[in-house]
Amino acid sequence: GNSVTQMEGPVTLSEEAFLTINCTYTATGYPSLFWYVQYPGEGLQLLLKATKADDKGSNKGFEATYRKETTSFHLEKGSVQVSDSAVYFCAPAESQGNLIFGKGTKLSVKP
Amino acid sequence: KAGVTQTPRYLIKTRGQQVTLSCSPISGHRSVSWYQQTPGQGLQFLFEYFSETQRNKGNFPGRFSGRQFSNSRSEMNVSTLELGDSALYLCASSLDRTAYGYTFGSGTRLTVV
Secondary structure (H helix, E strand, O other), X not given: OOEEEEOOOOEEEEOOOOEEEOEEEEOOOOOOEEEEEEOOOOOEEEEEEEOOXXXXXXXXXXXXXXXXXXXXXXXXXXXXXXXXXXXXXXXXXXXXXXXXXXXXXXXXXXX | OOOOEEEOOEEEEOOOOOEEEEEXXXXXXXXXXXXXXXXXXXXXXXXEEEOOEEEEEOOOOOOEEEEEOOOOOEEEEEOOOOHXXXXXXXXXXXXXXXXXXXXXXXXXXXXXX
């Protein structure tokens, strides 16, 4: 099956800093790729997605580009806010449709 | 538009007991999936139901089972609970998995004592 390797955390940044969370995956074919975010005590929220090579997913200032050459889907944001503090999960889809989740990267943003 | 609703939010059970968790998907979503989240193993796929049929299954023992009703609501059952079953159980529904991904509920926190 597919697998995913996600940058280990925790990551601590100051407000307005640039964020990158690395994600690489192994897969047969070209799976749909997702980033989910989990705030304390809550379930997962879909942050962004890309369904084919070179697609760029974006939402709330976050972006990620589907790079099939490097099998990567790195998450970026130009200027983080305190409210972005959460755990971020990279998740490629298996061929059967279920998601494979990375270990998660905890982000803390300090004012 | 109502989201994915999971009940109950919290449960405490004793080893050896069984438990049933419930999930109501977003209206119109026929696919319902279940995931287990633990600090050690992270998020792991349990199973997926579509139109009352199990479409896909993860690598969990037979103590974990589920079903889906004609209104797309789903339940999962864990029998003979073990301490290691303590986890956050997340339900997710989807209209089109590839195009839209999944919408998750807030989860049921199960503690086995």
